[in-house]
Every structure is written in structure tokens, then in C-alpha cells.
Amino acid sequence: MIRYPSFIIVFLIVFVAISLYQIKHFITQKELELAAINKKVIRAESDLNILKAELSFLKRPNRIEKIAKNKLYLKEISVIDIWNLQHLVEVTKSMAESEVK
Amino acid sequence: MKVRDFLYKDFSIKNNSKLRKIKLSICGALLTFSFVIIGYKTISLASLNKVSTKNISSKKNQPSFFVKSNRGSIYDRNGELLATTIKVNSLNINPQEILNKNETIRKLKKIFPELNDESFRKKLNTQKRHLNLLREISPNEQVLLLEEGIEGIKIEPRNKRVYPNNNLVSHILGGTNIDGEGIAGIEKSLNKRLLNGKNVTVSIHKGIQHITEKILSEQIKKFEAEGGAGIVMNAKNGEIYAITSLPDYNANNYNSIFNQNLFNRATKGIYELGSTLKLITAAVAFESDRVNESDVFDVSTPLRVSSRTIRDFHPLNYRLNIPEVIVHSSNIGSAKIAEKFGTSIQLKYLKSLGLMDKLNLEIPELGTPQVRKDGKLLSTMTISYGHGIAITLSHLASATATIVNDGIQVKPTLLISNPNPLNDRIFSSETSKKMKSIMRLVVSSKHGTAKKAQATGYLVGGKTGTAEKISQTGGYSENQNIVAFTAAYPMNNPQFVISIMIDNPKGQKFSNGYRTAGWVAAPVIKKLVTRISPILNIRPQTKLSSDFSKELIKYKIRGKNKGANL
Structure with missing residues (x-):
């Protein structure tokens, strides 16, 4: 005859053993998932580096300068191109005065 | 109860309460022990710490080429990429696995026509089991190789360091070896940090670097010079925005x-930078109690000291005060000033300005200055106008920045630094103000030597320097010059220091045969200031120069009979 406490003990042992297996299995799965994600991250980083390098290559200052000059007909900024608000007020005033005259 | 007694007990006897108790306690102990072990294991599995996960994921599951973390990237001050590591495929081969060598060669030649037949055949006939055929193949070539199905070939990934801007800042970035270890420049000095996958941001401004390189190389070409160097540096905290060495x-x-192109003329090359050193002489004179500001120096006759005669390029026949000595760039005047404050004071200031030691810059290619320290009067006099002292252009930029930064030392750096560093004071605020005023006059005065550095709208100040090159046979070469210009702007509140050096320019028709700093280096400053100021948000001055009377002293500079000297 199996006594009540023995039954509980056996049940507990079986329960703990199954739980332990489940936890171990779950963690192994998670580790694999993590490793796969990590691998993807590193690959993405590597791909990103290639894209960044390509972008930087295309943004080389000498290339941009050539395009700006030859295609967009841009010129280097000279001092007279730089205006501040005070300048604009003065210029507008003088223009208005000359119009009145 | 003893163990022995327990073993000899008759277990058939029933209702032995003592025995039952023992059995129960043994079972209990065993069960407790088992549960403790199970509990421990459960807790240890459940509590995943990050380190172990990282180890598991990196060691077990990563492919071999990702075992090492990628070397960190290098960015400029605006986050623009300057150097990074990318994955490329390399073509390797195992000659022992190839069945038909002629066929393999034919197939490979079809994809890589540039392959040398002979050397390739030699490689295939070795007993080795792993040979690198090509360090890098394109994705297209990889597809073709797979389509051909050649036996014995292995396409393996490897890391490659790339510099997308090609020549830009090449001397500062340096390089890495095949194993990805830094062997020069920032790559070497910050190797540990980069190897750990950490990125580095340098103080370089990609745009300003390009403009500096372009303007300087145009001038080098124009004057058929051997090379040159240029530095654009923040005058307050020493951050270097651009530093170039050409070629x-x-x-x-x-x-x-x-070849020599690897040589860094801006930080490694030491040169006698001529009259630019007069700035230091004047600053020391103002600082020293042995020289009065009102002192005048007779420069009308050449100065004979020991075996040497010190002359001026264009002699003046009156006594000059200190500002006039600098504006007219009188060697005799400078030598006489130095004579007055003496050798020990001169060396003390050269030392405190850092002109006698290697700079503490973040690259390994640094030049050690050579200063004549024999204590002789002749040496003191020649050092005062930049002969007998060879320094790097970076040293000159640093000293100029210290003079204009209210006299507080400025240490050049290639990394983003503290905006307000706590450095030592070398010169007084008053001396700095006097020097800024004189530097401005060198450019703005009609008698100044650097009129060609006058950039409309910007208060540029500086000092020219032309020195004969030391010839390989000893002594000075009369036909070869080093020209330099060290400038700061805007002089009422200097934000940036620009130092330029051009090696051995030749006189041109358009320069009337001149190859002095005023003709060669000064125009570079003008072009640079005009181009970089809008980028650096330095607005042109709209006020008249007289409005700066509070910030700059108005020294009166007398004229001369002939043109400017050095």
C-alpha cells in the first residue's frame, strides 16, 4: 500500500524533473533565437557599413563640388552674398527712397 | 547509535521505532539533497546572465568571419564617415583538389583575364593546401565562379578597411595591415579602441579639409613647389578642423x-619657418621687463655677430619700434630685441610654448623640434627670426593660437575636446592684445608683408616667413625656400588659426620672379578665409576698422623707401 506522503514525494520528483526539462528546453531555444538575432544584427551592421561607405564615397567633397559647378551652376559664396537683417533694412530703405524720387 | 551497530541490526524485526526513524531521516536527507541540487540547477538555468549569452551566441553560432567584432569606424566632426570596415569575398584555392589544372586555368582566365598565366600555374603546382589567389572579388565575379563550378576553389569572406574619401585626410587616418591592426595615423594611435568595435570621431571637418587641400594644391602647382602643408585650427580649444600634407x-x-608621399609634412616634417618666429620674439619682448614698448632698434646697418652678418631683405634707414620690426619683418631688429631679453628668457618661452618637445597630438607621426641651445648670442639672435630652430607646422599653429588666445596655451588635438580647456597662461592678456594688433597690421598696413592675405570683410592678421632651405650638402641653399604664413582671424576676437607652409616654390612671371611668403603663402590664406568662413559661420565684418579700437591697438607704422622685405 502506497502511503500518502510517499505519493506526494514521487509526484513532486516527477513534476520537478519535467519542469527542469521544460525550462532547459525553453532556454536552449531562446539561446538559439538570440544567436540567430545576433548574427542578423552583425550582418545588418556589416551591410549598413557598406551602404555608409558607398554613401560617403558618393558624397566625396570633390565630387559634390564638381556636380555643384557643372550641373547646378553654383558658385562659391562671396562676401557680398552674405547679408544680415540690418543690411536688408538698409537696402530696402534706400530702394524705397529712390522709387519715391 | 554507532554506525557499526546499525549495520548489524536485524532488519526483520518489526515495529522497531528507532530503526524507522533512522530510515526516514536517511530518506529525508537524500530527498533534501536532491531537491537542493535540482533547485540550484533550475535557478542557474533560469537566471541567464548577459555575459554567458553573449559568449554562447558569439562562440557557437557565429560564422568564423564574425568571430572578431568589426573594427570601429572613424567619423569627422559632423558624423561623416572617413573610415570603416566592410565584408568582401576573397578567392582562395586548394591545388590538391584540382583534377584538371589546364581546364581550371582556362576557366579562371575567362573570369579574371588579368591573372598572370605563369605565376598562376606555379601556384597550382605547389604542395600547399590553401593559397590566396585574389584578395578581393566582386559579387559579379563570385556569381560567375559559382556558375563555372571550378573544383578546389574557396570563396571566403574577409574584412577590408575602406576609406571612401580616398586622399582626403589620408595622412591623419593612417592605415591598417592585412590583419586589421592599425599601423599609422589615428588607426595606430587609437588601435585598441577601434579593435574593440568602438567608433572614433575626429575633429576634422570634411568640407574644410577638402577646401584646404584644394587651395593649397592649386598654389603648389602654380608655383611649381615640391609640396606643402596646411592647418586650420580652432584658436580657443586647439581642435584641428583641417590638416593637410601634400603630396x-x-x-x-x-x-x-x-614613396615620400607617405611623409606627413604637417606634423612630422620639421622646418626652419623663418620670420613667422618673430611673433614669438615680439611677444616675449612685451612680456619681458628687459624690453620697453617704447624701445627702438637701429636697423640701418647690417649686424655682424661672430662670423655671421645679419641683413634685412630691404634695409630701412631709421630706428624701428617693436611693431615696426614685425610689420617690416626686420631680421636685424628682431635679433636686437632678442639680444636685449637674452638667451635664458628666449629658451624659457620656447619651452613653455612647447616648441622644444614633440607635440601631444593623437597620431604617432610627430616631429621633434631641433633648437640650437648652445647659449651663444648668435644662436639667440638667429632663433629670434626663425633660423637655428626647426619645428613642425603644427608647433607653429599651436604657438600662434596661444598668442592670440589671450595668451593662454592652446594644445592642438585631433579629437573633439573640451570647449574651454583649462590651460596655462603663457603671455599676459595685454601682450596678446598688442600682438593681435601687430598681426593685423602685417596684413592691413600698406607697408605690411602680407597684403595679399587681406580677405574682404574679414579681419585677418598674421606673419609671413621665408627661409632658405637647408641644403643636403650642408649650409643653406640660396635657390630653395620654405615659405610659411601663420594667420588668425577675425583679429578682434580670433576664432581660427591657419598656418600654411609651401616647400620650394619657384619664382613665376606673374609674381615678378618672387617666391616669398607674401607672394606664395599669403594668397592661400585669403582664399581659405573667404571660402571657409560661411561654413564656419563667421560673418564678414560690416563695421569700419576704426570701430575695433577697443579690441585692437592702432600702432603707427612708418613707411620705407623700397618694397616689402621678408
């Missing part, structure tokens, strides 16, 4: 270049 090289080809 330069493509940083992607670092390991295959074996």
Missing part, C-alpha cells in the same frame, strides 16, 4: 605606397 596618397592603397 598625399590614396588611403585605400596605404600598404602599396613606398
